[in-house]
Amino acid sequence: MYFKIIDFSKFSSIKVGIPIEVLMIERDDTIPKDRVIIGHANNLLISDTPPPLMMLSKEFSFIELEDTILTVGCATPTGKLLSFAKKNDLAGFEFISKLPGSMGGMIAMNAGVKSYEIFNIVESIKIDGIWRAKDEIEHGYRFANLNGIATELRFRIERGFSSKLLQELISLRSNQPKIASAGSTFKNPKDDFAGRLIQEVGLKGFSRGAMQWSDIHANFLVNRGGGTFKEAKYLIDLAKEKVLDKFGIELELEIEIL
Numbered sequence: 063m064y065f066k067i068i069d070f071s072k073f074s075s076i077k078v079g080i081p082i083e084v085l086m087i088e089r090d091d092t093i094p095k096d097r098v099i100i101g102h103a104n105n106l107l108i109s110d111t112p113p114p115l116m117m118l119s120k121e122f123s124f125i126e127l128e129d130t131i132l133t134v135g136c137a138t139p140t141g142k143l144l145s146f147a148k149k150n151d152l153a154g155f156e157f158i159s160k161l162p163g164s165m166g167g168m169i170a171m172n173a174g175v176k177s178y179e180i181f182n183i184v185e186s187i188k189i190d191g192i193w194r195a196k197d198e199i200e201h202g203y204r205f206a207n208l209n210g211i212a213t214e215l216r217f218r219i220e221r222g223f224s225s226k227l228l229q230e231l232i233s234l235r236s237n238q239p240k241i242a243s244a245g246s247t248f249k250n251p252k253d254d255f256a257g258r259l260i261q262e263v264g265l266k267g268f269s270r271g272a273m274q275w276s277d278i279h280a281n282f283l284v285n286r287g288g289g290t291f292k293e294a295k296y297l298i299d300l301a302k303e304k305v306l307d308k309f310g311i312e313l314e315l316e317i318e319i320l
């Protein structure tokens with residue numbers, strides 16, 4: 063293991079944060095218990111006082127296909143797996159096309175689009191060195207109770223990559239802002255949409271400093287350049303407060319604040 067300084071104002075997808083020393087985990091290391099694991103910071107908002115952080119090194123970025131079993135390291139970027147699936151005509155991976163991040167972040171968030179989510183296709187997950195069948199892991203809409211560090215995922219593959227489905231899923235994304243964000247900020251409450259609620263309380267397009275509730279999709283907190291954690295947190299708290307006051311609904315964060 064070794065330390066690396068990561069500047070989260072450049073590394074994170076929302077471009078908020080400061081340079082922080084992150085412990086990089088290599089393949090034969092014993093994973094420490096006193097640090098928070100991060101993936102590629104596409105679902106994170108890093109505060110100015112985060113807990114000690116760690117990340118899987120590039121040694122965990124690999125894809126191995128043997129007969130019908132596909133094994134993928136958890137530092138593998140989703141884009142790399144998508145390209146592999148396309149090239150090798152593997153079915154079921156089309157939906158990861160617009161989900162930026164690592165496979166570790168994906169499994170921890172049970173990331174997905176519409177009815178497609180990673181737990182639908184994964185077979186087993188190596189957590190803290192032990193392979194576990196997916197049914198052993200409590201999971202649901204945008205969460206999975208891994209209770210440890212995922213280092214590898216296993217899939218049983220079927221042939222038939224669908225370029226048509228890929229195009230359909232890509233076009234679903236046309237209503238999303240193109241500038242820096244961490245994706246959807248809040249989970250959709252049951253039978254409703256967080257974006258609709260934020261819009262209804264008048265915050266669509268509302269900004270504080272360089273951070274803004276996007277005027278394209280109100281559940282996206284976007285950074286128009288140089289936004290700070292303080293500004294982001296102010297807007298998050300404001301949206302929660304206004305939605306609670308007006309609708310009695312407690313918005314739950316989808317992004318994670320560290």
Ligand SMILES: Cc1cc2nc3c(=O)[nH]c(=O)nc-3n(C[C@H](O)[C@H](O)[C@H](O)COP(=O)(O)OP(=O)(O)OC[C@H]3O[C@@H](n4cnc5c(N)ncnc54)[C@H](O)[C@@H]3O)c2cc1C
Pocket residue numbers: 075098099100101102103104105106118136160161162163164165166167168169170171172173174175204208210211212213243244245246318
């Ligand atoms: C523009 C944009 C659009 C997005 N659209 C969607 C979408 O439609 N659907 C969706 O689901 N997500 C979406 N996201 C969010 C993001 O793509 C996913 O949550 C992604 O899986 C995060 O991966 P990451 O590697 O960046 O994880 P991080 O953001 O770094 O971490 C996310 C969580 O995973 C945990 N984690 C990371 N690695 C591991 C590991 N190895 N073991 C255990 N826990 C781990 C972290 O502790 C943290 O709790 C979007 C993000 C952006 C920027």
